[in-house]
Amino acid sequence: MSTWTVPRIKEMKGRQKIACLTAADYATARLIDGAGVQLVLVGDSLAMTVLGYETTLPVTMGEMLHHTAAVARGVTNALVVADMPFMSYQAAVEEALANAGRFLKESNAQAVKIEGGTIRGPLVRAFVANGIPVLGHIGLTPQSVHEMGGYKVQGKVTGEAQALLLDAKELALAGVFAVVLECVPAALAREITDAIPVPTIGIGAGADCDGQILVTNDMLGFRSGISPRFVKQYASIGEQMATAFEEYRKEVEGGLFPSEENCY
Numbered sequence: 001m002s003t004w005t006v007p008r009i010k011e012m013k014g015r016q017k018i019a020c021l022t023a024a025d026y027a028t029a030r031l032i033d034g035a036g037v038q039l040v041l042v043g044d045s046l047a048m049t050v051l052g053y054e055t056t057l058p059v060t061m062g063e064m065l066h067h068t069a070a071v072a073r074g075v076t077n078a079l080v081v082a083d084m085p086f087m088s089y090q091a092a093v094e095e096a097l098a099n100a101g102r103f104l105k106e107s108n109a110q111a112v113k114i115e116g117g118t119i120r121g122p123l124v125r126a127f128v129a130n131g132i133p134v135l136g137h138i139g140l141t142p143q144s145v146h147e148m149g150g151y152k153v154q155g156k157v158t159g160e161a162q163a164l165l166l167d168a169k170e171l172a173l174a175g176v177f178a179v180v181l182e183c184v185p186a187a188l189a190r191e192i193t194d195a196i197p198v199p200t201i202g203i204g205a206g207a208d209c210d211g212q213i214l215v216t217n218d219m220l221g222f223r224s225g226i227s228p229r230f231v232k233q234y235a236s237i238g239e240q241m242a243t244a245f246e247e248y249r250k251e252v253e254g255g256l257f258p259s260e261e262n263c264y
């Protein structure tokens with residue numbers, strides 16, 4: 001049993017901010033866990049950051065189970081949450097339950113994340129009733145990129161903001177242990193945080209959420225393309241890797257590697 005259980009994460013609301021990061025592999029998960037981060041999400045953003053897909057939509061159950069198992073092997077203390085891929089939970093409750101169960105049974109995750117608000121109430125109830133803890137996710141929900149017409153801040157107009165507040169309340173009532181708020185105005189995130197009894201985990205949602213999450217590749221500077229404004233880059237790993245690869249190539253070409261000390 002990990003140190004950071006679902007009840008402990010819930011109890012952190014109002015006491016201590018919750019630090020969360022994504023991971024997709026064993027080595028990174030070990031480092032994140034060793035740093036004391038409380039929740040590790042195997043986010044379906046790995047579709048883009050690790051697998052090179054254009055959106056999160058193509059990633060499969062098989063791929064998510066594989067990456068979740070690798071992450072879980074690297075984690076001792078943090079809570080491991082698996083993102084359910086697009087169309088693994090939307091079509092039917094029975095299918096969703098069977099798929100969610102696989103993350104706990106085969107990949108050693110302790111909870112799953114699903115996108116969507118009020119519409120997911122019945123599904124959250126079914127998961128929780130069957131012992132599967134759920135992390136909600138509202139605001140910018142990348143699996144609905146085509147419906148939203150792109151990756152845009154959500155809840156900027158009154159009607160949208162009210163709908164998101166209702167979504168958060170319904171998810172909390174249904175039994176989620178926390179809710180990710182992605183790309184919503186900071187004032188709305190604060191209102192939602194004050195209105196629900198479970199922690200909010202913000203990404204591009206301001207400083208008043210109960211916790212924060214970033215995509216690890218983004219915060220490490222290990223990503224092609226432009227980072228969204230809400231990402232703070234804590235390292236430039238991509239640049240360091242590119243420099244190392246080039247130096248290696250030059251040394252091999254120039255006969256400098258391997259040297260005496262690298263030989264038997």
Ligand code: KIV
Pocket residue numbers: 022041042043044045046083137180182203213214215
């Ligand atoms: O897939 C992901 O990495 C996520 C986070 C951005 C919350 O859903």
